[in-house]
Amino acid sequence: MAPKLFIPGPVQVSEKTFAAMCQPMIGHRSGDFKKLYAAIQPQLQELFGTKQPVFLSTSSAWGVMEGAIRNLVGSGKVLNCMCGAFSDKWFDVSKKCGKEAVSLQVEWGQPIRGEQIREKLSEGGYDAVTLIHNETSTGLMSPIVEIATVMRDFPDVCLIVDSVSSFSVVPIPMDELGIDVLLTGSQKALAMPPGLALFAASEKAMQRAATVKGRGYYFDFLEFKKNQAEDMTPSTPTIPHIYALQSKLEDIFAEGIAARHARHAELNEMVHAWVRRHGFEFFAPEGYRSKSLTCVANNKGIDVPALLAKLKSRHSLIIDGGYGKIKGQTFRLSNMGDETAATIAVLLAALDESLPA
Numbered sequence: 118m119a120p121k122l123f124i125p126g127p128v129q130v131s132e133k134t135f136a137a138m139c140q141p142m143i144g145h146r147s148g149d150f151k152k153l154y155a156a157i158q159p160q161l162q163e164l165f166g167t168k169q170p171v172f173l174s175t176s177s178a179w180g181v182m183e184g185a186i187r188n189l190v191g192s193g194k195v196l197n198c199m200c201g202a203f204s205d206k207w208f209d210v211s212k213k214c215g216k217e218a219v220s221l222q223v224e225w226g227q228p229i230r231g232e233q234i235r236e237k238l239s240e241g242g243y244d245a246v247t248l249i250h251n252e253t254s255t256g257l258m259s260p261i262v263e264i265a266t267v268m269r270d271f272p273d274v275c276l277i278v279d280s281v282s283s284f285s286v287v288p289i290p291m292d293e294l295g296i297d298v299l300l301t302g303s304q305k306a307l308a309m310p311p312g313l314a315l316f317a318a319s320e321k322a323m324q325r326a327a328t329v330k331g332r333g334y335y336f337d338f339l340e341f342k343k344n345q346a347e348d349m350t351p352s353t354p355t356i357p358h359i360y361a362l363q364s365k366l367e368d369i370f371a372e373g374i375a376a377r378h379a380r381h382a383e384l385n386e387m388v389h390a391w392v393r394r395h396g397f398e399f400f401a402p403e404g405y406r407s408k409s410l411t412c413v414a415n416n417k418g419i420d421v422p423a424l425l426a427k428l429k430s431r432h433s434l435i436i437d438g439g440y441g442k443i444k445g446q447t448f449r450l451s452n453m454g455d456e457t458a459a460t461i462a463v464l465l466a467a468l469d470e471s472l473p474a
């Protein structure tokens with residue numbers, strides 16, 4: 118049997134989700150497809166906390182992350198909030214799109230704070246801010262409510278939020294917070310295979326996009342909107358993923374959104390208790406730790422590759438040995454997706470057994 122993934126994405130995919138993907142193919146301009154997309158739309162809107170339509174992009178999250186830059190940043194500047202590998206990369210992507218990008222860099226493992234954003238935006242001339250809500254590389258969650266509150270003082274600036282590893286883990290009510298683009302991907306918190314990105318855009322974002330040149334075609338928000346109005350996507354979507362999404366939404370609404378949030382908090386706390394019990398530290402400070410994964414600081418200097426090797430060979434489990442420049446100095450344990458108290462207990466027992474004596 119293939120080893121089970123406890124890395125923070127892709128995560129384990131259930132048999133039910135896989136089975137849902139294997140339904141007969143349908144035409145993407147057919148009534149059957151339109152029925153499928155229309156049927157899942159209300160649940161998607163509820164999960165996003167928005168009255169706006171939710172768009173489906175056949176790409177990984179980066180497609181929409183780049184698309185949001187190309188749609189919302191015109192001749193003004195984009196402020197890229199940077200505190201880890203994914204948020205740092207968004208700055209590079211903004212520059213590669215030919216935009217005037219400004220970095221708000223804090224140390225890896227530290228959160229982005231509202232007042233830091235205010236200070237930058239007060240310079241004027243900004244079109245948008247990018248924020249990774251849950252920086253997966255460092256296990257850090259930035260304070261979204263605090264940041265969204267500051268953004269209200271800058272009504273001309275769009276707030277673009279990546280929730281790839283926090284979507285459906287904690288509440289991120291898009292409309293209430295005034296988020297202009299909220300995006301996520303399929304293979305992390307949603308526990309589907311990689312290949313689908315989901316996003317919604319505020320009216321302000323759509324109005325801005327209409328004025329921005331060079332949006333391209335594949336990620337043009339106006340194309341998404343025009344097609345969604347007829348329950349379609351601009352180009353042929355990954356229909357198997359949309360079947361998987363329908364099945365996943367069934368699971369999420371059967372469990373209940375609040376219960377899903379509570380389950381993630383409980384499992385995350387189980388992992389945190391394990392970290393404390395073994396005298397490890399957390400890479401992120403108290404109050405800003407992710408609820409979907411734990412980035413453990415290797416303060417004890419254990420041989421992380423050896424730990425990974427033991428977990429894989431003896432327990433058929435795969436964890437992550439740290440991302441980018443903090444490889445080996447950290448390791449990451451995911452509690453995303455379909456995990457339960459029982460499956461996390463199996464992971465923690467295997468970790469107990471695999472740690473050096």
Ligand SMILES: *Cc1c(COP(=O)(O)O)cnc(C)c1O
Nearest residue numbers: 177178179203251253281282302
């Ligand atoms: C994984 C991840 C991404 C990138 O997702 P891709 O599927 O590789 O495009 C972006 N943001 C965050 C926070 C992630 O964890």
